[in-house]
Amino acid sequence: MTEQEQQTEELRCIGCGSIIQTEDPNGLGYTPKSALEKGKETGELYCQRCFRLRHYNEIAPVSLTDDDFLRLLNQIRDANALIVYVVDVFDFNGSLIPGLHRFVGDNPVLLVGNKEDLLPRSLRRPKLTDWIRQQANIAGLRPIDTVLVSAKKNHQIDHLLDVIEKYRHNRDVYVVGVTNVGKSTLINQIIKQRTGVKELITTSRFPGTTLDKIEIPLDDGHVLVDTPGIIHQEQMAHVLSPKDLKIVAPQKEIKPKTYQLNDGQTLFLGGVARFDYLHGERAGMVAYFDNNLPIHRTKLNNADNFYAKHLGDLLTPPTSDEKNEFPPLERYEFHITEKSDIVFEGLGWITVPAKTTVAAWVPKGVGALVRRAMI
Template identity: 30%
Template structure:
């Protein structure tokens, strides 16, 4: 099969600069794309897409494998892989949540574990351990290695496969866990890893895999500059709005939320600092949203849809996939969201 790039896993080739794995000198270890990414942060050639079904098919065919599902805890809902049960059946899966430091430190470990239970239940897979890591895996590293070793031995498995949504932090985590041999490319943009890639480690063969990008991902419709700004590096600073009667929140150029008939409604926003949120009266919101769409977070396709939430309990989270979420507490008669078709959202129980 030839040699693979040690950064992204693409098979090295010297014939087509527009395809994955291109390098003039095939004795080198990294393709031009990874070289540029690692040395200059250059991302021009990063829009190479790997089909989710081919990744899932390939990993599901691996024999005697322990699976490690890496999930970005800040983007929990967007991390679900609807067909996962069909691909993995009863195969053992360790679940690792990354980027814990983005959530408030006041949230206890047990509260976090409780908050992720509905997500894990919905996936219907055979979860053998759950670990919460943070700071690029620096916190949680020992627990993860211990868990992998224990389960690999007790279940008599031969290899370990890391998988999960694109941008979840799989390659970053592997670089931390196996820093002696792992030189994987990482970036703030989706689709960095391009093929299954084996790393030799002290605990045996461990594989990185391309990110799974099943849902229509808003990040694929935003300018690269905006995508980078959506990757928070530090703890998210929550901002609370006390809403009265009929008011709206405008989330950059991404969405407008109208709250009608609000009574002592408290809405706390958990979004990266770069995403500006404005409060306004409902009657001014359409004009303000149009104006907000002139900024960096504007989506090229301007087709908008408005959805009215069916159910407004007295406390719930409203999650805007891949962007952030609102924690909504209090009474409101009607909540409606106006956004591009590429922005997906959902409701869940209050997480924090």
């Protein structure tokens, strides 16, 4: 072991949890030697990636593999802990961890719906809580309780801490979730509540901010563990540039838009997705997307030509200089028998009535699905 390795062996970035190293600028945990010495003096030791993310909003690629993330989560199976499972209520289906039961073992799961501030205030929160619980049951989960919060707005964090204490029973707490659900923002709020320290953990809208588990001491000698976000490959965040992601990822309460459609009409959701009304009576379709996402209506029989002609200018994002790199759209057809949501994972959804046939187009690799209507 080199002298440098000995010096940095136990040092970890307080932003993402990576082991600090000063030799490989492209590796995880890299920080210049000068920054290492300064960080040791101040007690605020960040890797270069987290430093740039915090101060310049510069996004660096994640070099951990899916297997690395899953291997870390496997440790939960052998733990005796309360599992706090964080989902994004705006992108519920895209924030589900497939086969979570394999990782939690016999440990109880507390389901936390984050970003509730993005949904219309007219949606009653008890109804939303019940909807989330039912959707979790469909996915095979049986949470002991469900809590709605907004980590960004610091809403209901005190209540969440009380619920955690109620079910913890002098055990560790593991916080799990896929990337982009606001998990690190939630952890930051918990730390702030408990210690007064602001923004200890690096937060970002982009996948893969937390690169190793981070342990936060609790009063009784146990710890609250922030685990790395599981990368959900079907998220829209993986096909959009950081600039475009800011346009389609809601940052404030969404305002639903109703479109009276005849069959044979198409809605383009910017240039990133498409909705076709194939068969049914004239009906109102309610769109739930970021308020800044431009939506264009056209005739179905002209939709292909319209997309080819206007992608990158009228239909943005992507922008004109990014459209050649954007994945082609793939089509999914749905026959609707009851009021349902057509979900464009990571983007939003359109609520459609019963007795209709519709199609959803999403970038190759991104998921589209039908679910029972949330609203």
